[in-house]
Structures are given as structure tokens and as C-alpha cells.
Amino acid sequence: xxxxxxxxEKELKDGLRNRWLIAITLIFAVMASGLSWFGSASVGSIxxxxxxxxxxxxxxxxxxxxxxxxxxxxxPAIVGEDEDGTLLLLLTYPLTKxxxxxxKLIGQTSIxxxxxxxxFGSACLSILFFADYVETSELFSAFGLFIVSAILLGMVFxxxxxxxxxxxxxxxxxxGLALIxxxxxxxxxDMGLLGILVATEGQIQADVFPYxxxxxxxxxxxxxxxxxxxxxxxxxxxxxxxxxxxVLGLLISMLIWIVLPFSLAYYRLLKRPI
Amino acid sequence: xxxxxxxxxSQNFDKLSVIESLNLNLEKGExxxxxxxxxxxxxxxxxxxxxxxxxxxxxxxxxxxxxxHSDFSHxxxxxxxxxxxxxxxxxxxxxxxxxxxxxxxxxxxSRCLDLLEKVGLSEASTRKVKTYSKGMKQRLGLAQAILTExxxxxxxxxxxxxxPIAIQEFYTLVDNLKEKGCSIILCSHVLxxxxxxxxxxxxxxxxxxxxxxxxxxxxxxxxLPTKINFSGCFNIDxxxxxxxxxxxxxxxxxxxxEIDNKDKLPVVKILLAQPGIQDLDTLPPSxxxxxxxxxxxxxxxxxxxxxxxxxxxxxxxVQPKTTKIRQGEKP
Numbered sequence: 001x002x003x004x005x006x007x008x009e010k011e012l013k014d015g016l017r018n019r020w021l022i023a024i025t026l027i028f029a030v031m032a033s034g035l036s037w038f039g040s041a042s043v044g045s046i047x048x049x050x051x052x053x054x055x056x057x058x059x060x061x062x063x064x065x066x067x068x069x070x071x072x073x074x075x076p077a078i079v080g081e082d083e084d085g086t087l088l089l090l091l092t093y094p095l096t097k098x099x100x101x102x103x104k105l106i107g108q109t110s111i112x113x114x115x116x117x118x119x120f121g122s123a124c125l126s127i128l129f130f131a132d133y134v135e136t137s138e139l140f141s142a143f144g145l146f147i148v149s150a151i152l153l154g155m156v157f158x159x160x161x162x163x164x165x166x167x168x169x170x171x172x173x174x175x176g177l178a179l180i181x182x183x184x185x186x187x188x189x190d191m192g193l194l195g196i197l198v199a200t201e202g203q204i205q206a207d208v209f210p211y212x213x214x215x216x217x218x219x220x221x222x223x224x225x226x227x228x229x230x231x232x233x234x235x236x237x238x239x240x241x242x243x244x245x246x247v248l249g250l251l252i253s254m255l256i257w258i259v260l261p262f263s264l265a266y267y268r269l270l271k272r273p274i
Numbered sequence: 275x276x277x278x279x280x281x282x283x284s285q286n287f288d289k290l291s292v293i294e295s296l297n298l299n300l301e302k303g304e305x306x307x308x309x310x311x312x313x314x315x316x317x318x319x320x321x322x323x324x325x326x327x328x329x330x331x332x333x334x335x336x337x338x339x340x341x342x343h344s345d346f347s348h349x350x351x352x353x354x355x356x357x358x359x360x361x362x363x364x365x366x367x368x369x370x371x372x373x374x375x376x377x378x379x380x381x382x383x384s385r386c387l388d389l390l391e392k393v394g395l396s397e398a399s400t401r402k403v404k405t406y407s408k409g410m411k412q413r414l415g416l417a418q419a420i421l422t423e424x425x426x427x428x429x430x431x432x433x434x435x436x437x438p439i440a441i442q443e444f445y446t447l448v449d450n451l452k453e454k455g456c457s458i459i460l461c462s463h464v465l466x467x468x469x470x471x472x473x474x475x476x477x478x479x480x481x482x483x484x485x486x487x488x489x490x491x492x493x494x495x496x497x498l499p500t501k502i503n504f505s506g507c508f509n510i511d512x513x514x515x516x517x518x519x520x521x522x523x524x525x526x527x528x529x530x531x532e533i534d535n536k537d538k539l540p541v542v543k544i545l546l547a548q549p550g551i552q553d554l555d556t557l558p559p560s561x562x563x564x565x566x567x568x569x570x571x572x573x574x575x576x577x578x579x580x581x582x583x584x585x586x587x588x589x590x591x592v593q594p595k596t597t598k599i600r601q602g603e604k605p
Contacts, residue, residue, distance in 0.1 A: 006377035017365035085360035
């Protein structure tokens with residue numbers, strides 16, 4: 001366990017040193033504050049509108065940004081160590097491949113978590129102090145759930161990066177594949193689903209369709225932040241409105257999305273030629 | 275019990291055979307020099323010993339156990355390894371990198387400063403590794419390899435990038451570790467200077483053991499001549515007759531002759547008896563000559579290999595030396 005902590009600590013230090021942490025924190029803080037105060041500018045008002053509006057717009061933006069950041073942060077995890085010669089060296093140490101991967105996950109998740117908590121937390125506090133008529137408990141629970149689900153979403157994409165990173169032999173290939181994964185889950189998947197829905201004129205089994213959303217972690221993330229407000233989602237998410245997903249169920253499916261890619265990455269690392 | 279025992283090891287990658295029926299033994303406190311051209315299988319051999327590769331055939335035992343097995347992990351505290359190319363973590367300082375490795379080997383963090391001092395990096399310890407030169411990274415790699423006082427040390431090209439003084443310090447370190455009972459495998463292209471510090475030589479060529487044994491054994495296996503250099507004033511013709519050997523006079527005013535190793539003592543006696551003799555040196559076949567000999571004889575088609583070797587930077591020492599001897603020859 002000590003080795004896991006040593007690896008995690010080193011990853012965190014790396015993140016601090018190459019300024020990933022500060023950059024991500026700033027992006028999140030600016031994004032969250034901007035959206036909470038100017039998010040309703042399109043309907044003609046400036047200032048804080050409602051918690052539901054803020055969280056909804058935050059999650060739709062975050063769904064693009066967070067997976068990208070997580071993928072960029074984590075894609076060199078294994079292939080980068082391999083290119084630097086440190087993977088070879090580390091494996092001669094009393095350290096298993098599982099410990100190495102777990103340490104990396106903990107370290108890089110910490111980077112993402114610190115950035116998320118500080119970035120979005122500061123926006124939450126600014127709403128608390130400067131906005132009128134806000135239910136404090138509602139604000140905290142909404143932002144709390146948002147932050148937790150954002151961290152889980154980040155972990156999903158960190159683990160997907162590990163799969164890529166332990167599979168390929170070159171860093172540049174890993175970077176390219178990471179972008180493809182991002183493109184697929186963030187843009188292509190929903191468009192594809194929508195396309196099928198429109199092409200079949202909704203004839204496709206309506207009770208199966210919402211579950212297809214669970215096959216995309218970014219949709220799960222958006223659902224988590226929707227169901228608490230009992231508002232109907234826009235676009236593709238509206239098909240899930242009839243279905244009653246529980247927050248707990250959604251969080252569990254997110255966890256499955258973390259465990260499965262992590263196991264696959266571990267398997268690929270075991271098979272990886274050194 | 276041998277520290278390392280390789281029995282009949284073969285390693286194939288797909289259909290390419292990298293190592294063929296290799297047998298090696300390393301006892302406690304022994305230093306083995308592992309030599310060979312690029313692609314001869316040196317690094318693969320090291321990876322097999324380290325348990326990073328499972329050999330296609332044969333048996334490996336390190337500390338009496340199979341290093342590829344997961345139970346081997348507790349022995350890893352006793353193993354030090356310096357890889358050929360390692361750039362470490364660019365964003366961290368030298369001290370931080372070493373402390374990271376120390377934590378993995380459960381070595382107290384305070385030992386790191388001493389080790390950096392030992393390898394001559396104490397002044398650069400707070401600088402980021404990305405500012406380090408090749409030689410400094412090599413020193414850091416060395417510090418990392420001796421974090422725990424290892425029982426087995428594997429060094430892949432340890433002297434690359436080091437300046438002459440650092441190389442000297444490195445060999446002193448090797449000698450000290452050897453005295454403490456550490457078994458060492460030294461893998462190198464650079465042959466001069468290494469002779470004094472190794473007990474055994476293994477020369478790999480195309481994945482096969484071309485020669486294996488102490489330097490003395492290897493000299494006996496070959497009929498390579500011992501060279502004697504001397505200077506002074508003589509009647510060359512008379513001396514040639516006495517010695518029953520052709521004498522070559524060099525441009526620098528010295529003379530040399532090549533003899534069989536067993537004739538060394540009589541020849542030296544004759545030379546010393548000469549009134550005009552001023553200086554005398556005997557040079558038994560050097561490691562690079564032995565290396566060259568074994569690598570060439572191991573090949574079925576020597577001309578192709580000579581071409582191959584001269585195209586690489588593996589043994590730059592060999593080629594110029596032969597030419598020099600030829601230049602010195604007079605009809």
C-alpha cells in the first residue's frame with residue numbers, strides 16, 4: 001500500500017509542477033462563476049437565476065471539458081513511462097503492475113478532485129454570499145452532487161486513458177486515440193442515438209432506449225445532475241424523462257464505468273511487452 | 275548457491291530467435307562482464323534475469339527462485355538495476371526522484387542525500403532533472419541502483435556519458451560493492467578499463483554465448499599473441515636471431531614483437547640481458563582483442579560481420595588499433 005501512496009504522491013507532485021493543477025482549477029473557476037452569473041444572459045437577464053439553471057448549464061459545458069482534460073492528463077500514464085525508460089525500471093522494484101496503475105489513478109484523480117472542488121466550490125461560495133434568496137442546503141446539495149459526479153466522470157475518462165496508454169506503444173498514438181474517444185462519447189454517440197430515434201420515428205422500443213444512455217458516461221453525468229431537479233432535460237436527455245433513474249443507480253453505473261476500463265487497462269498492462 | 279543460474283535459456287520473439295541455449299552462472303561477490311554487439315541479446319538477458327521477460331525455454335533462478343514468479347517480489351529489495359536509457363521524471367528534482375524510488379524500496383529518505391553526495395550530484399540535487407546532462411542522469415541512475423545495499427546489481431551501459439574521473443569513481447564503487455559481497459553484471463560496449471574490475475567475461479554474439487570464463491581462461495583458449503614493446507639501442511639483426519622472432523620498429527623509435535604467451539618469460543630474459551635496453555612493456559591480448567577474436571570466430575561468414583561491426587559504434591577501439599599496427603609494420 002505504501003508503494004501505491006508513493007506513486008500517487010509523485011503523480012500529484014508532477015501535476016503541481018507542470019501546472020496542470022492550477023490551469024484546470026482556473027478553468028473550472030472561471031467557467032463556473034461565469035455560468036452562474038451570466039448563464040441567463042440569453043434570456044435577457046444578468047445575475048444569478050436559479051440553482052437548477054446554473055447546474056444544468058454547468059453540466060452541459062462540463063460534459064465537453066472535463067473528459068477532455070481527464071484524457072489529456074492521463075494518456076501518457078503508461079506509454080510515457082515506457083518511453084522514458086522508467087516503466088522498465090519501476091517493474092524491477094518491489095511493485096506490482098496493479099499497484100502502479102492504482103497509484104496513478106489515485107494521484108491523477110486527486111489532481112482532478114482538487115481542481116474540481118476549488119474551481120466549482122468557489123463558484124458555489126460566491127453564489128452563497130452574493131446572490132439573494134438562495135436556499136443554502138439546496139445549493140450545497142446540488143453543488144455537492146455536481147462535484148462528486150464530476151470527479152467520477154473524470155475518473156471514467158482517466159481509466160479510459162489508461163486502457164489506451166497501456167495498449168499502444170507510442171505516445172503520439174495514445175494522444176490521437178484519446179481524442180477519438182473524447183469525440184465518440186461527447187459528440188458522436190448522442191448524435192447517433194438521436195439519428196436512430198429520428199430515422200425510426202420513435203418506433204424503436206421506448207423502454208429500452210433510455211438505457212442506451214447508460215452506455216455513455218457523459219450522459220450518465222448529465223442525468224445525475226438533472227434528476228434531482230425534476231426538470232425535463234433538453235434534446236436527447238428528454239427521452240429519459242419518463243424513465244425514473246435514481247441518483248444512486250446512476251452513481252453505481254458510473255462506478256461500473258470506472259471499474260471496467262480500469263480492469264481492462266490492468267489486463268493490457270499485464271500483457272504489455274516490456 | 276549461485277546468485278544467478280541460467281540453464282539452457284532461449285528466447286524467441288515471434289519467429290525471431292534472440293537468445294539461443296544460454297547458460298550462465300554468477301556466484302556471490304562475482305563481477306561478470308557481459309559484452310556483445312547491438313542486438314546480441316544483452317538487454318534481453320538482463321530482462322530475463324530481472325523477471326521482466328519469461329524465457330521461451332530453459333530455467334532461470336535468481337536467489338534460487340524464478341524471478342518471473344510473483345513470489346519473487348520480496349527479493350527485489352536486494353536487486354539494483356541501471357537501465358540503458360532512462361530519463362526519469364523531467365519535472366521533479368534529482369532529490370525528489372531519488373526519494374520517490376527510496377519510498378518504493380522502503381529506504382529511509384535521509385539516505386538519499388548521502389547517495390547523491392556519493393555520486394557527485396549534491397550540488398544539482400535541487401535542480402529539475404530536465405536540466406541534467408546525460409552523465410548526470412547516469413549518476414542519478416546509479417544512485418537509484420544502490421539505494422539498498424544490493425546483493426545483485428545489473429548495470430546496462432553504466433559508463434556512457436561519464437567523464438574519465440567519474441568512470442574511475444564508478445569502478446571504485448563497483449570494487450567496493452564487490453568486496454561487500456554484491457554480485458554484479460556489467461553490460462558494456464566500452465571495453466578498455468573494464469578488465470581489472472571483472473572476474474568473468476561472457477561474450478554474446480547473435481544470441482549465443484561466444485565465450486565465457488575468466489579473462490585468463492579466454493586468453494588460454496585463443497592463440498592470440500602477447501605483444502612486447504621495448505626501446506633502446508640494439509643490433510636488430512642479431513637480436514632477431516637470438517629471439518627467433520621478427521621485430522617491428524615503430525615510427526616513434528620503439529620496437530615491438532609478438533610472441534606466444536608461453537614464450538613470454540624466456541624472451542623477456544633475453545631482452546633484459548641486452549645492455550642497450552631502456553624500456554620494456556608486455557601486453558597480453560587485451561579484452562578488446564579477445565572480444566574481436568571471439569565475435570569473429572563465432573560467425574560463419576566473417577567478412578559480412580566485419581563490415582557489420584565497422585558500421586556500428588559498438589567497438590570503435592578495435593578498428594583503429596589494427597590499422598595502427600599495420601602502419602607500424604615495415605617490410
